[in-house]
Amino acid sequence: MKFRKLIGALGAAGLLCGVSAQAVQAAESLSVLHWWTSGGESKAVGVLKDDMTKEGYTWKDFAVAGGAGAAAMTALKTQVISGNAPSAAQIKGPLIQEWAEQGVLVPIDSVAGDWKKNLPPEIDKILHADGHYVAAPFSVHRVNWLWINKAALDKAGGKVPTTWPEFFELADKMKAQGIVPVAAGGQPWQDLTLWEDVVLSQGADFYKKAIVDLDQKTLTSDQMVGVFDTVRKIETYFDNGRTGRDWNLATAMVINGKAGMQFMGDWAKGEFAGASKTAGTDYVCAPVPGTAKQYTFNVDSFVFFQQKGSKEATPGQLALAKTIMSPAFQEQFSLYKGSIPVRLGVSMAKFDACGKQSYADEQTAIKAGGYVPSLAHGMAQGDATAGAITDVVTKFMNSTQDSKSAVAALANAAKTK
Incomplete structure (x- = not known):
């Protein structure tokens, strides 16, 4: 069922009917749906759970693994349609x-007084609907990273690649040493992550025209054909066991x-940290080749749903x-989590080299x-x-x-609404 068709089902469930707000006790229960289930992610969300428990609220965790949130979104639609929407x-x-x-x-303006001046404008606007804040952002993830095992890099006698020719040269050296050059999972969102990295390597303007504006001329260009060619070459460095493999x-x-x-x-x-690995010593974080001055952002947020039909946020929310x-x-x-704070001005003193580089690169990219x-x-387009x-x-x-032929199909797909 397409998202926009949910309106009828929501109405049938009684969620669009205004009813008087129920009195909420201080120790209200907070049902929270998310897809943070890997080691580093679970530890991160545990911080929030502990903080809310200390404030006297009961945390009901509803974690749904898989598909970069696709499974969680399916579960959320089911909950909302059934009249059992989570708190967040x-x-x-x-x-x-x-x-x-x-x-x-429900709007959360009453606790968002200083948010506008403490958030990047590109992110602040995402959190609004009809002039009201309806979502709270957690952190900023940079998507266009290349992670490299330091021992494998040294064994191959290579250097951190900044261009695609350098990348393929390093991959060949690793392959010669019996090392799988590129670890990959066989899930659609992981495929798309790699593809958009290569699109970004063509420059921010090219990325914006292709990904944000869905410009047909850009999508059908020879340059886009080159993007697919590069992706195809990267694939030759995968192992045979990637089908269905989770990212972690x-x-x-x-x-x-x-x-x-x-x-x-x-x-x-977060996975490297959970394995007690140190940036610069055990592994290297580097921008995807050709993307040093660009930054693809991914911001996780919580939205807050009406509870028992009330159009006002509960104290717990x-x-x-x-x-x-x-x-x-x-x-x-x-x-x-491995991210950087979305709130501006938070000290980076405790962050490792990768975190500090991410923050510096973010400011440069902005x-x-x-x-x-x-x-x-x-972050860039709707589900369809x-x-x-x-x-x-x-x-x-x-x-x-x-x-x-892939480029022709891409141009046609971009017309989907």
């Missing part, structure tokens, strides 16, 4: 506004030295939103116009368009389709 749910990008359009979210298992291959490199957002750093944006929580959450939303992680493009990329990466 992890949602991001255009989906925030789409849920707000259904009239089932691919990260584990890099951690234990079975594989040399991985294209993945900086949530991967407001406390949850306020805690999420507090400097202390922003710092600790990101230290575990000023240079290279701060762009990730398509693969729900993103899904259609994902299908094109996944089909290409799991077949012998040629790049020119």
